[in-house]
Each structure stands twice: as C-alpha cells, then as structure tokens.
Amino acid sequence: MSQSVSSALxxxxxxxxxxxxxxxxxxxxxxxxxxxxxxxxxxxxxxRGDARFLPxxxxxxxxxxEDAEVDRLLRGMDDPxxxxxxxxxxxxxxxxxxxVARAADAAxxxxxxDPGDIAVLFDKRICHGxxxxxxxxxxxxxxxxxxxxxVRGWADVRALMAGHRMPRVFVKPAHGSSAxxxxxxxxxxxxxxxxxxxxxxxxxxxxFNSLRVRRCTTEREVAALIDALAPDGLHIERWLPKASQxxxxxxxxxxxxxxxxxxxxxxxxxxxxxxxxxxxxxxDLGHARAAVEAAGGSWEAALAVCERAAACFPGTLCxxxxxxxxxxxxxxxxxxxxxxxxxxxxxxxxPGSGAEDLDTYGAQIAAVLNRTRNDRVxxxx
Numbered sequence: 001m002s003q004s005v006s007s008a009l010x011x012x013x014x015x016x017x018x019x020x021x022x023x024x025x026x027x028x029x030x031x032x033x034x035x036x037x038x039x040x041x042x043x044x045x046x047x048r049g050d051a052r053f054l055p056x057x058x059x060x061x062x063x064x065x066e067d068a069e070v071d072r073l074l075r076g077m078d079d080p081x082x083x084x085x086x087x088x089x090x091x092x093x094x095x096x097x098x099x100v101a102r103a104a105d106a107a108x109x110x111x112x113x114d115p116g117d118i119a120v121l122f123d124k125r126i127c128h129g130x131x132x133x134x135x136x137x138x139x140x141x142x143x144x145x146x147x148x149x150x151v152r153g154w155a156d157v158r159a160l161m162a163g164h165r166m167p168r169v170f171v172k173p174a175h176g177s178s179a180x181x182x183x184x185x186x187x188x189x190x191x192x193x194x195x196x197x198x199x200x201x202x203x204x205x206x207x208f209n210s211l212r213v214r215r216c217t218t219e220r221e222v223a224a225l226i227d228a229l230a231p232d233g234l235h236i237e238r239w240l241p242k243a244s245q246x247x248x249x250x251x252x253x254x255x256x257x258x259x260x261x262x263x264x265x266x267x268x269x270x271x272x273x274x275x276x277x278x279x280x281x282x283x284d285l286g287h288a289r290a291a292v293e294a295a296g297g298s299w300e301a302a303l304a305v306c307e308r309a310a311a312c313f314p315g316t317l318c319x320x321x322x323x324x325x326x327x328x329x330x331x332x333x334x335x336x337x338x339x340x341x342x343x344x345x346x347x348x349x350x351p352g353s354g355a356e357d358l359d360t361y362g363a364q365i366a367a368v369l370n371r372t373r374n375d376r377v378x379x380x381x
Contacts, residue, residue, distance in 0.1 A: 009035060009369070009372070010056075010057075010058040010368055010369070010372050011039075011054065011056055011057045011058065012030065012035075012038035012039070012057065012058050012059075012060065012368075013038055013039040013040070013041055013053060013054070013057045013058070013059045013060070013109070014026055014038045014039070014040055014041065014059070014060045014061075014062055015041045015042075015043060015046060015051070015059065015060070015061045015062060015100055016040060016041075016042075016043065016060075016062035016063070016064075017042070017043055017062075017063075017064065017065075017066060017067045017070065018040050018042050020062075020063075020066055020067070021066075021343075021345075022062050022063055022340075022343055023040060023062060025343075025345060025359070025361050026038065026060070026062070026361045028361070029358075029359060029361035029362040029364075029365055030365060032362060033362065033365050033366070033369075035365070038060070039054070039057070041053070041059075043064045043067065043070045043096075044067075044069060044070060044073075046096050046099060046100055047070065047073045047074070047092075047096055049099075051099070051100065051103055052103065052107070053103055053104045053107040053109040054107060054109065055107055055108045055109065056108065056109065057104070057107070057109040057110070058109070058110050058112065058368060059100065059104050059109055059110065059111045059112065060112050060113070060317075060364075061097060061100060061111065061112070061113040061118070062340065063340040063343075064093065064096075065177075065340075068080050071089075073092070074088070074089045074092045074093055074096075075088060075089045076088050079208075081208045081209045082206065082207065082208060082209075083173070083176075083180055083181045083199055083207035083208060083209055083229070084206070084207055084228075084231075084232065085232070086173050086174070086175040086176055086180070086181070086232040086233075087174075087175060087231070087232040087233055088232075089175060090122055090123065090174075090175035093122070094115065094118065094119045094122065097113070097115045097118050097119075098115045100115075101114075101115045112316070112317040112318075112364075112368070113315070113316050113317065113339065114313070114314075114315025114316050116315065117313040117314075117315045117316040117339075118316070118339050120313070121313065121316075121319070121337055121338065121339040122175055122177075122339065123174055123175060123233075124172055124173075124174050124175075124176075124235040124336065125141075125143050125144060125145065125146070125148060125174050125233070125235045126145065126146055127336070127337060128141050128143075128144040128145070128235065128237070129144045129145030129146065129148075130312050131309055131312060131334055131337070132144055132145075133145075134308065134311075134312050135308070136305065136308050136309045136312065136334050137305065137331075137332065137333040137334060138237075138333055138334050138335075139170075139237040139238045139239075139240050139324070139333055139335065140164070140166070140237070140238040141235065141236060141237045141238070142160045142163070142164050142166075142236055143160070143234065143235045143236045144235075150233065151230055151233075151234040151235075151236065152230055153223075153226060153227040153230045154222065154223035154226040154227050154230075156230075157169075157171060157185075157226055157234070157236065158187075160236055161185075161187060161236075164238075166236075166238050166239075167186065167187050167188065168184075168185070168186045168187075168238070168239035169185050169236050169237060169238060169239050170182060170183070170184055170185070170236070170237045170239050170272070171183040171185055171226060171229070171234055171235075171236055172234065172235045172236075172237070173229060173232055173233065173234060173235075174232065174233035174234060174235050175232065175233060177338070177340075178275060178277065179198060179273045179275045179278060180198075180199075180209050181197075181199055181207070181209075181229050182197060182198070182273055183195050183196070183197045183199070183222070183225065183226065183229075184196040184197070184239060184271075184272035184273065185222065185239075186239070191219065193216075193217070193218070193219050193222055194215065194216070194217055195215070195216040195217075195221075195222050195225070196213050196214070196215055196216075196271055196272050196273070197213065197214065197216065197225065198210045198211070198212065198213050198214070198273070198278055199225060199229075200214070201224070201225065201228065205224070205228060207225075207228055207229065211277060211278065211279075212278070212279070213271040213273065213278055213279065237335075239272070240324060240326065240333060241326065241327045242324055242325060242326065242327065243291070243325040243326060243327055243328065243329045244268075244327075245266065245268050245283045245284065245287060245288065245291075246268070246283070248268035248269055248270055248281075248283075249268065249269055249270075249271075249272065249274065250266055250267065250268045250274070250283055250288065250325065251266075251267055251274050251322060251323060251324050251325065251335065252264055252265065252266055252267065252288065252302075252322070252323040252325070253265050253267060253320055253321070253322060253323075253341060253344070254303065254306040254320070254321045254323050255318065255319075255320050255321075255341060255342050255344065255360050255363075256306055256307055256309075256310035256318065256319055256320075256321060257317065257318045257355070257360070257363045257364050257367050258317060258318075258364075258367035258370075258371070259307060259310060259311065260307065260353060260354070261303040261304075261306050261307055261350065261353065262349045262350060262353040262354070262355040262358075262360070262363045263342075263344060263347050263348075263349055263350060263353075263355065263359075263360050263363065264285060264303070264350055265282055265283075265285065265344055265347055266282060266283030266284060266285050266287075266288045267280045267281075267282065267283065268280060268281055268282075268283040269281070288325070288329070291329040292325070292329045292330070294329075295328050295329045295330040296330060297329060297330045297331070302323065302325075302332050303350075305321075305323065305332050305334060306321040306323055306334070309321050309334045309337050310337070312337070313337065316339065317364055317367060317368070318342055318360070318363075318364050318367075319337050319338060319339060319341060320337070320338040320340070320341015320342055321334055321336075321337050321338075321341070322334065322335040322336045322337075322338070322341075323335070342360040342361065342364070343360075344359070344360050345359070346359065347359060347360065349363060354366075
C-alpha cells in the first residue's frame, strides 16, 4: 500500500475484550478489506482509567460482555451468570462509555457510538418511548418513557396488566440483554397464570441465567420471580401474536449500518423468546420475504421500519433491530433496538443493500471508509 493511500485511511481502534470473538470478527473483516488491524483498547483499561486514544483514530465501542472480571467491575457480582445487578451495570457501563468519548475527544479521535444513544439503547423504557414518539410502531407499554412510574414488584405488574387490558405481556429488566431476566407472562382470570423464562432461582432466592426456558404455573412462583427482578427496574410490553415459520414462532434481527438495512436473519423458536442461545434457530429468510409479499405486504416497507428505528440514534453507526412480524406476516413492530446486535457470523448482506458480499463487520468498515472519502471530498479546496 502506497504512503499516500495509507495516509488517507482511517486509523481504527476498538474498545473491546481482547481475544473475544466480536473483536476477532472485526479484525477479520479489516484483513479482508486489505486494511491494517485495529488497535484494541481493553475494557479493563477503560474501567481502571487507563484507556488512551491516539490523534485521528476512529474508535469503535464493542460489547463488554463475555469477560468475568469486566462483568464483576460493572455488575458487582462474582458470578457472571447472575441476573441481579443490571441497574448497577447500566450506571457503570454508561459512565465508562462517556469516559471513552471524553478521552477520545481530548485526543482528537472520533467515536462511532454516541454515549447518549447508548444510554437510551440500554434502557428499554426510555428507548421504547423514543421510538414511539418518533412514530416507529412498537408494542403498547405502560412503562414507556422517562415519566412512567417505576414497577416495584408483582402487585404493580398485575395492576398494570389489568388496567391496560393486557392479559399477555413480556416483563423485561430495563437494562437487560440477550433475554436475561425476561418473563413471557399470560393470565386468564383469577389464579390462572403461566410464564416462560430462562431465569432460575436457587434456594436462597438468587437469580441465575440459564440456557433453557422453563415454565412457571403458579402465581406464588411468578410473584417471587418478579419481586426479585423489580429492584433493577422493569419494562412491560404487550405480548403481540407473532408470525410463524414451520410451526415455530418467528421474528427477525435486522442490522442497520449508516442508516441502511444491510443484513437480516429470521429467528424461530418453540418458545416466546427467539434468542439463538436459548434454543432458537435461524429460519428461512427467503420464505419470510415470500410470506410478506404473499400477504400483500412489502418487504421494503418492513426494512424501512428498521431504518426509521435506527434513525432515532443518529450518532451510532450500527444497530440491530428486533422486528416482530404479526400473524400473517403483513404488519411489523419493533421489539427492541440493540447497540451490539451485529454478532451474526458468516451472514452476508441483503440483495440491493450494497453489502451483498460483506458480513456485518465488513459493512461497517465499508461505511467508515465511505464516510472518510466523503469527508475528503468535502474538505477539498
């Protein structure tokens, strides 16, 4: 690579977990693009106040997950499978992201992930309110927006479900991810209740993430679970009937890069939660698109919903949108928007997206390069 070409390329740094698969996939994409490796800034350095950035660097903030020591510093728990501590995690994580932005700004470096956006993305209550205000279709929620009253426990959940005529809801930790602590809850009159969750409670009442979904069928059991989750903050959404594929409930994860939907995967499951680590499986995207068109809907309109959701976070290069198709595949709502929703190994881009031969990381690198080229044109005399 010539010196003139090399000097025109952005110098990349990634705040992440050294050796983690996310960082590795990003480095692989850089190598595939013929670019030098990004400098890795460990999350441990950030949390200990030792992170440094270089002038002119473009800084990508990646997930702090899958590292026990980082999780201990953020959550205050020695066991990374524990569910509790998400409010503490949120406060420390968002403060750390702000520290990254301040340090980068002081070094005249650019961050690809806005701290304000990330703070909203990791609070389901506020994020839901932002999307709703912007006209993005979302499930009805009595806890949406910063002015909503906090949910103190099971009594509040029951009252909100009754008051809003919601016999089926998802109860979610406000700051959770990867379905951690999520409870899919159904009621059908006094004493009739059923819930599905991956949370396990031990004999001492401590909560743990599990890789299996279990059923709760008594109000006493559900009440104890909700009461244990409530101190970290809860968000409640109407449980909408979703489309199915081959007899399994289905939704989509759509990755939006620089404002454009570039990648999509169908997730199917026997359970209400479709997360792949909970036994979900990738479905057939071609069949999903055909089902949308057969129902008289528009695949392009479905992707446009995701792009509208991503537009609520203009300071963040890439988000993953959980798109919920209604029964029949005609209408869509946005369940969540994820700051780190791009971990979809070996998935290449959608036709017509401009990322057809790229994975999600390659698409982000291409967007950074394109922005760099546009900035050079704008700055040219």
